[in-house]
Amino acid sequence: xxxxxxxxxxxxxxxxxxxxxxxxxxxxxxxxxxxxxxxxxxxxxxxxxxxxxxxxxxxxxxxxxxxxxxxxxxxxxxxxxxxxxxxxxxxxxxxxxxxxxxxxxxxxxxxxxxxxxxxxxxxxxxxxxxxxxxxxxxxxxxxxxxxxxxxxxxxxxxxxxxxxxxxxxxxxxxxxxxxxxxxxxxxxxxxxx
Numbered sequence: 001x002x003x004x005x006x007x008x009x010x011x012x013x014x015x016x017x018x019x020x021x022x023x024x025x026x027x028x029x030x031x032x033x034x035x036x037x038x039x040x041x042x043x044x045x046x047x048x049x050x051x052x053x054x055x056x057x058x059x060x061x062x063x064x065x066x067x068x069x070x071x072x073x074x075x076x077x078x079x080x081x082x083x084x085x086x087x088x089x090x091x092x093x094x095x096x097x098x099x100x101x102x103x104x105x106x107x108x109x110x111x112x113x114x115x116x117x118x119x120x121x122x123x124x125x126x127x128x129x130x131x132x133x134x135x136x137x138x139x140x141x142x143x144x145x146x147x148x149x150x151x152x153x154x155x156x157x158x159x160x161x162x163x164x165x166x167x168x169x170x171x172x173x174x175x176x177x178x179x180x181x182x183x184x185x186x187x188x189x190x191x192x193x
Contacts, residue, residue, distance in 0.1 A: 045078040084111055
């Protein structure tokens with residue numbers, strides 16, 4: 001399976017973004033991903049040129065314990081003016097063995113040249129639907145499908161399971177779009193199994 005070198009998770013649903021981040025961390029670094037020597041987090045505001053240079057330096061090294069070096073850049077819209085070109089260069093010429101995961105609430109604040117280098121996933125939620133037991137029937141079915149795909153992934157990381165999970169993630173992101181046809185998404189999820 002070919003994975004993207006860069007993922008952008010955007011929208012207001014922090015919980016769903018965290019779940020997707022944890023899935024990818026678990027996939028590449030195992031259960032204790034955040035303790036892995038191959039995991040690096042940038043969470044400063046602003047994100048400086050020094051932060052991006054450190055990322056580039058660490059990305060040029062081989063992973064120590066996991067399958068990849070994984071970089072989490074929280075709130076990438078906080079890139080400073082000086083850091084943006086350096087980040088673009090990394091995204092244009094991705095280091096082998098590295099994955100960059102970035103998050104944002106506002107994609108409009110990210111330069112289009114940077115945003116276009118990511119595989120983007122939208123996570124949007126109405127607050128009521130995130131309450132335990134909340135959400136309409138469609139949303140509950142979508143969550144169940146997504147959780148089922150994640151469980152299948154954890155049980156056996158076959159290429160087919162990875163593809164199904166990516167499709168379920170895309171369906172989840174699409175479901176937040178008010179113009180999306182919920183019936184068609186539901187049929188799509190039924191086809192995925």
